[in-house]
Amino acid sequence: MSTESTVRFHRMKDLPSTHLLGTGTPMCAGCGGLEALHEIYDILGEKTVFVNAAGCMTLLSVYPFTPFRGSWLYAAMASAPAGAQGVRDALDLLLQKQRMPADEDLEVVVLTGDGAAYGMGLSSTSGAMERGLDFLYICYDNEGYGNTGQQFSGATPHGAKTATSEGPHGYPGYKKDLFSIWAAHRPPYVATVIGAEPLDLARKIETAQGLKGPRMIIALAPCPTGWAYDPKLSVDIGRLAVKTGVWPLKEYRDGQVVHTKVPRQRVPVEEYLKLQGRFRHLFEPERDAALLAGIQARVDAYWAAVGA
Numbered sequence: 001m002s003t004e005s006t007v008r009f010h011r012m013k014d015l016p017s018t019h020l021l022g023t024g025t026p027m028c029a030g031c032g033g034l035e036a037l038h039e040i041y042d043i044l045g046e047k048t049v050f051v052n053a054a055g056c057m058t059l060l061s062v063y064p065f066t067p068f069r070g071s072w073l074y075a076a077m078a079s080a081p082a083g084a085q086g087v088r089d090a091l092d093l094l095l096q097k098q099r100m101p102a103d104e105d106l107e108v109v110v111l112t113g114d115g116a117a118y119g120m121g122l123s124s125t126s127g128a129m130e131r132g133l134d135f136l137y138i139c140y141d142n143e144g145y146g147n148t149g150q151q152f153s154g155a156t157p158h159g160a161k162t163a164t165s166e167g168p169h170g171y172p173g174y175k176k177d178l179f180s181i182w183a184a185h186r187p188p189y190v191a192t193v194i195g196a197e198p199l200d201l202a203r204k205i206e207t208a209q210g211l212k213g214p215r216m217i218i219a220l221a222p223c224p225t226g227w228a229y230d231p232k233l234s235v236d237i238g239r240l241a242v243k244t245g246v247w248p249l250k251e252y253r254d255g256q257v258v259h260t261k262v263p264r265q266r267v268p269v270e271e272y273l274k275l276q277g278r279f280r281h282l283f284e285p286e287r288d289a290a291l292l293a294g295i296q297a298r299v300d301a302y303w304a305a306v307g308a
């Protein structure tokens with residue numbers, strides 16, 4: 001659901017370098033999901049098979065064109081981890097039968113939005129973790145069903161206006177804690193990242209690459225179209241998500257959760273909210289002091305609980 005086409009299509013056979021190329025497929029300028037994916041792909045590289053569930057990133061690949069050098073499979077929204085199981089099994093059979101040399105093995109990467117990760121695909125993800133599937137799951141979390149017009153999802157934050165929560169107080173629910181839901185399965189690795197903190201992101205993707213089994217990444221994806229802000233603010237909004245404490249950067253490993261960037265002097269949450277049209281009703285025509293205080297209190301309670 002985007003507006004601007006920036007670069008040309010490339011055929012896979014023409015690809016010259018290791019960087020994810022742009023496509024002619026229209027993606028929105030300033031897309032935070034694409035920013036994170038670029039950074040992640042720089043590290044993962046071409047020895048990857050992507051299994052994608054329907055969402056904005058599906059528009060990256062329109063057969064026979066793709067910005068990826070490896071393969072790209074499209075799965076139903078609920079089923080990307082099941083698709084990844086099939087791909088992993090096929091690769092393992094080829095290796096077992098020595099029809100593929102070990103150094104040609106591929107990393108199986110699931111790429112979905114939050115609608116799939118927090119909702120429709122959660123059961124299939126749970127099953128894949130239960131089976132110990134060797135895969136990397138990347139959820140780019142733009143906090144709504146973006147591709148279909150930003151309806152609320154299980155990732156939508158409290159108070160945000162969406163296409164399906166338009167009342168004076170916005171979305172009445174609360175964002176699900178997917179990090180904890182995933183970590184409760186005790187997989188080898190779960191991490192949160194954001195494209196606006198590329199070093200933290202890079203270290204986590206490298207860590208995940210060095211492990212086997214289910215490795216789970218949630219990338220908060222500032223979304224100018226769905227969050228209603230000027231695309232040039234994407235990086236500022238991403239940094240503010242971390243500095244306000246709204247998006248804790250953390251990782252789970254060996255039963256422990258470690259925060260990788262603690263905002264010691266947190267910026268007030270409203271500095272983050274007021275840049276986004278989806279929260280405008282909290283400031284205009286009158287300031288909704290109670291709702292703002294409630295949102296701030298939840299963030300404060302989170303950091304108090306982790307002792308920061």
Ligand SMILES: Cc1ncc(C[n+]2csc(CCOP(=O)(O)OP(=O)(O)O)c2C)c(N)n1
Nearest residue numbers: 054055056077113114115116144145146147
């Ligand atoms: C079972 C099913 N229901 C609905 C759709 C229509 N659909 C396509 S993309 C999409 C939005 C997905 O949201 P999300 O996973 O958050 O990805 P985003 O669009 O935000 O990138 C929906 C609802 C679908 N493809 N399959």
Ligand code: SF4
Nearest residue numbers: 028031056146223225
């Ligand atoms: S709607 Fe949001 S997530 Fe989707 S392509 Fe546009 S900016 Fe990116």
Ligand SMILES: [Mg+2]
Nearest residue numbers: 113114144146
């Ligand atoms: Mg989404």
